[in-house]
Amino acid sequence: MRKYVPKDNVQAKSYYTDRYWVAPRVPREAVEEGTHFGAVVDAMKAFAKESYIEVGQLVIHIDAKENFEAIKTLKEQCGYTQCSEQSAVDYLAQDGEFELFYQFLNVNEAKRVRIVCRIKQGEAIESIVPLFNSANFAEREMFDMFGIKVNNHPFLKRIIMPDDWEGHPLLKTYPLHGDEFASWYEVDKIFGKEYRDIIGPENRDPARIDRYDTKRFSRVGYEVSFGEDITEGEKEQPIEYSETILVDYNKKSGKQLNERR
Amino acid sequence: MQQPNKLTPFFENLNFERDDNTMVINFGPQHPSAHGQLRLVLELDGEQVVKAYPDIGYLHRGIEKMAENMTYNEFLPTTDRLDYIAATSNNYAYALAVEKLLGIEAPRRAQVIRTMLLEINRVISHLFFIATHALDVGAMSVFLYAFREREFGMDLMEDYCGARLTHSAVRIGGVPLDLPEGFIENMIAWCDKVDHEVKNTYEALLTENRIWKMRLEDVGVISAEDALNWGCTGPMLRGSNVKYDIRKEEPYELYGELDFDIPVSDRCDSYGRYRLYMEEIYQSTRILRQLVPMYKESSPELMAHAPQYISAPKEEIMTQNYALMQHFVLVTQGMRPPKGEVYVPTESPKGELGFYIKSEGEPYAYRLKCRAPSFFHTGLLQDILVGTYIADVVTIIGSTNIVFGEVDR
Secondary structure (H helix, E strand, O other), X not given: XXXXXXXOOOOOOOOOOOXXXXXXXXXXXXXXXXXXXXXXXXXXXXXXXXXEEEOOEEEEEOOHHHHHHHHHHHHHHHOOOEEEEEEEEEEHHHHOEEEEEEEEEEOOOOEEEEEEEEEEXXXXXXXXXXXXXXXXXXXXXXHHHHOOOEEOOOOOOOOOOOOOOOOOXXXXXXXXXXXXXXXXXXXXXXXXXXXXXXXXXXXXXXXOOOOOOOOOOOOOOOOOOOOOOOOOOOOOOOOOOOOOOOOOHHHHHHHHHHHHO | OOXXXXXXXXXXXXXXXXXXXXXXXXXXXXXXXXOOOOEEXXXXXXXXXXXXXXXXXXXXXXHHHHHHOOEHHHHHHHHOOOOOOOHHHHHHHHHHHHHHHHOOOOOHHHHHHHHHHHHHHHHHHHHHHHHHHHHHHOOHHXXXXXXXXXXXXXXXXXXXXXXXXXXXXXEOOEOOOOOOOOHHHHHXXXXXXXXXXXXXXXXXHHOOOHXXXXXXXXXXXXXXXXXXXXXXXXXXXXXXXXXXXHHHHOOOOOOOOOOOOOOOOOOOOHHHHHHHHHHHHHHHHHHHHHHHHHHHHOOOOOEOOOOOOOOOOHHHHHHOHHHHHHHHHHHHOOOOOOEEEEEEEEEEOOEEEEEEEEEOOOOEOOEEEEEOHHHHHHHHHHHHOOOOEHHHHHXXXXXXXXXXXXXXX
């Protein structure tokens, strides 16, 4: 029987996991009153669903619908003036959701806050470009890599992959080596789809090495052309050396030189 | 609307309005001063840029995707290919993020060596910056001189780890090797040489150079507010009069114990950033000199002791059965960090290099996001290039010091 391979997550998996092993969790600390993070949590009280400190940074879970308002509060009331990073994590296989995170920096306090929210597959998120220009590229990258639509983004377009690409590479359903579309992309683009059969998988990638083709490995003196029958053994093909004869040009030109002299 | 042809692709989503007098030109991706693979579509009115559209992705290798399909130790050499000018800073940023996730700390000597390597890489990267920046602007000789010192710096890296460009000189939990014999002396000699050359050659050639000043002064001006808003970090942020250096503000490794200054420029232009880079080279050599006594005082452990995550030293593996078993499991299956997420920023030569790692307790990272400084500095180009002249475009790109390995990842 063929081994079952889950289709919703085709990334590499551990080949063996102890069935009684339970992964521990990075400790989460509660936010203390009176600290800077305590003040942030107070200011964000209207939005925060859950907040804790993980590895020295405050993490606030919010509702995805309120992301713009929450981040505006964070920027204007708490002094988080830089959005360092914004991206998503694919949890479609487990929960049918994406987890989005926004990473912020307060330059004066040297503190960092991460805003986390979840959206369902197919839902869009509000852009925070009016607040942070750095989110412009970050949200475009998220759209490119996960296919998450961002409402009111000034220029939502693929950024890293080509504009006519199909599929979103960082989804867990997208294989590491690319899908069918990816493997034919250059052939389709340059020659057209109808050339797929003519070119064939063996020629679409010039760097491709057919690991089962044992015939055409370079064995000096025993080269075989493709498809040739070698059941009787390979024909010996003598190495052809260059037959250039050395010409003593100096001697020839010596005459001319003498004439000139 | 153009008719797209199979062999002549067209600019998707870009409208060429020919009724006004603007011209659209394509800068890169093969332009020599495009710093790798930047394609910049510029709309020009005469010589003035009306609209700039940076198009990236020509060096995309899917490093974040690869991270999800590799164990934590397997991925480390891949980080070399992010900012390939200063590879150790990437190795280190990744290793530190994983260490924070595991909750382990490298031993003292490993910390000293790591800080040394980071600062050597910073000097190498800054020398590369001044070389290519000067070359872009037209000062060829600085390029040749700066590359000479950079070569000596890469010789130091080669002495340590055997590689000149893709170092992989840091491991999760420490460093693989102790410093080779004579490294410290060579490093100090190199520091003296770099200090001397920066002072007497590069700065002498450039700082008061009339052409250099004309090309750089008041070119690529970024206000402090814009710099923060566009996600500028590192010299781009400090060049805009925001005194923020992660080494100082959120100290990691030994930076809390070291004595160094954070140079800031209030000029907010390319010239200010150039002065900043030069000053940072002095500060880096200053740090390197302070590290020498720290190295001599430290005890010789190089890797953290965390048997669950990190293989025991070679002698133990070869002599003790249990260490060998653990080593076997770690090599064949990979370490399994606890569940959780971590974002660790470090100050790479280009700016804030941070790794966000989401772990689900598997040997493969569930999600790894590399926050590359150059990515955001490229995004900034669409703003600061508008209104400048075509001759300044190259200066501004050079001044942002972007490296496409980490822009496209």
